[in-house]
Amino acid sequence: MSIIADIEQQMVDALKDALPSAAYIAAFPDDAGDFDLARYELAALVHYAGSRFDAPRSLSEPGRQDRDLRFAVLLYVRGLRGPAGSYAALESIRQALQNRRFAGSLPARMVADRLAGEEAGIWQWEVEVSVPAPAVAAHQIRPRTGGPLTFTQGDGA
16 A cells, blocks of 8 residues: 555544544445535545645755645535534544554644535535654665674674
């Protein structure tokens, strides 16, 4: 798996622990047209939304950068208020994801939540989460060693 898929799945797992058991929680389906929102009172779908990369950390290591992976949780809910409403779900999502480490990343940061719309009585929200992690070019990953080799008398040196 990739770090993207690992983080996405770990976010899904964290949300399953935080949202009501009747909620449908999953990674966004590959074929969005097959997903039927009408079957659920509350659904939370996680997807990768892209990355931003900072300038290299130093001139001596141009392949080492900080990466800001962005994920979105799309929340679909039939009401705004009450224990099964979007306000409660938005807070549960924030509490489940904020400051949590996913797949060896630095702690996740909440970026924004916003109302995306309402259609046929279903409120649609988007919660944006930033997951900072180092980005290192594959050819620059150095294997860890135990230090320099040294020989002592009797080792054949």
